[in-house]
Amino acid sequence: MATRDIYESGFDEERSNSTTSACPECGGHVRTNCAETVCEDCGLIIDELQIDRGPDWRSVFDDDDETQRRTGAPLTPARHDRGLSTEIGYERDARGNTLSGEKRGQIARLRREQSRGRFQSKAERNLAHGLTEVRRIASALGLSETARDRACALFRSAQDEDLLYGRSIEAMAAASVYGACRCTGLSRTLDEVITVARVSKRRVSNAYKALNSELGLPTAPLTPQSFVSRLASDLEVTDHVRHRAFELAERAEAETIANGRQPSGVAAACLYLAAQERDCALTQASIAKAAGTTPVTLRSRRDELQRELSQ
The missing domain is CATH 1.10.472.10 (Cyclin-like)
Known part of the structure; x- marks a missing residue:
């Protein structure tokens, strides 16, 4: 890097907190933190004003209680400006004091101009x-x-x-x-x-x-197993029924029963068969509604699973 040719010593992140180098004055032990390098024996400051990667803080007074908060929100891709935009308040300033009428009018004009200049294109x-x-x-x-x-x-x-x-x-x-x-x-x-x-x-x-x-999205085909847990949670079935339905879904995929079929329909059929085996009162209509399919599709996948299980 170019910085190695400019500076005699590296940055603070390139140093360890406990280094074995000796003090140039007394030969004592040298300690390096995020701000400076100090000799623990004589107190000589060998290096300072290094890059501080820590957060910036500001004092916030709230009901005579001083607290420290991180300044600014983190960057997010969910907003067009990465979350760097500012918002202008309405009736109170940063300390909670009520604004005068003249000041509120000025703030309203500033808010209008900020709204107009929010988008560049x-x-x-x-x-x-x-x-x-x-x-x-x-x-x-x-x-x-x-x-x-x-x-x-x-x-x-x-x-x-x-x-x-x-x-x-x-x-x-x-x-x-x-x-x-x-x-x-x-x-x-x-x-x-x-x-x-x-x-x-x-x-x-x-x-x-x-x-x-x-x-070129890296999409993978949906499997019945991915729908079993959500359906079981929506229908509030026991863990035994959930595990059995997951086993049936794995077998349906292994035996190519799920090929070319709606994954949610296969998962609904597996959950219905598991509920019948564990004596759980679930109707075809309730399972089909939770899976976003029809009872006819559920019965068709159930018959295919039953024929596979009977072999």
Whole structure:
């Protein structure tokens, strides 16, 4: 690195907290922390003003109680500006004091100008709208922050590749959420995403096909095992029924029964057979509704499983 040719010593992260080098004055033991290098025997400061990688703090007074808080929120891909934007308050200042009428008018004008200058281009405005839609869909589906950030990153990539031309922002946002679920192995079907999206299934399906073909998403096929745990949790069955249904789902995949079949339908059939074996009162209609399929599909997969088990 160029810094090694400029500085005589390395940065603080290149040094250990306890080094064996001796003090140039007394030959004593030298200790290095994040701020300076000091001799423990004579107190000589050998080096200082090094890079401090620690957090910045500010004092916040709240009801005569001084506390330390981390300044600023962490960067997040879920917002168009990575979370670096600021918000102007309304009636109180940073210390909680009430603003005067003249000051409130001035703050209102500043807030209006900030809102007008928030976006530098139309593309940035579309990005903000799309990421807001992604966050809404992810929240409605109960997805984790990791899946939400993955969906936001997919939407950014889609905009960078000019995939938004001729497609609605809402459809691409829903397709990004579904693509993130497929990439992370989450058991979310396209129909579940459609229920909380604001566009039709055809538009979301076309947008997802464009994402998958243009970006080359590392999606893996959904398996019945990925739906068993969620169905068992929604229907509140016992662990014995859950484990038996998981075993049946593994056997269905091993015997190629699940090939070309709806994974949620196979998982529903496995859960229904496991409930019958463990004398658990579950109806076909309740299981099919939780799986997003029909009782006819459930019975068809059940008959195939029973024929396989009887062999």
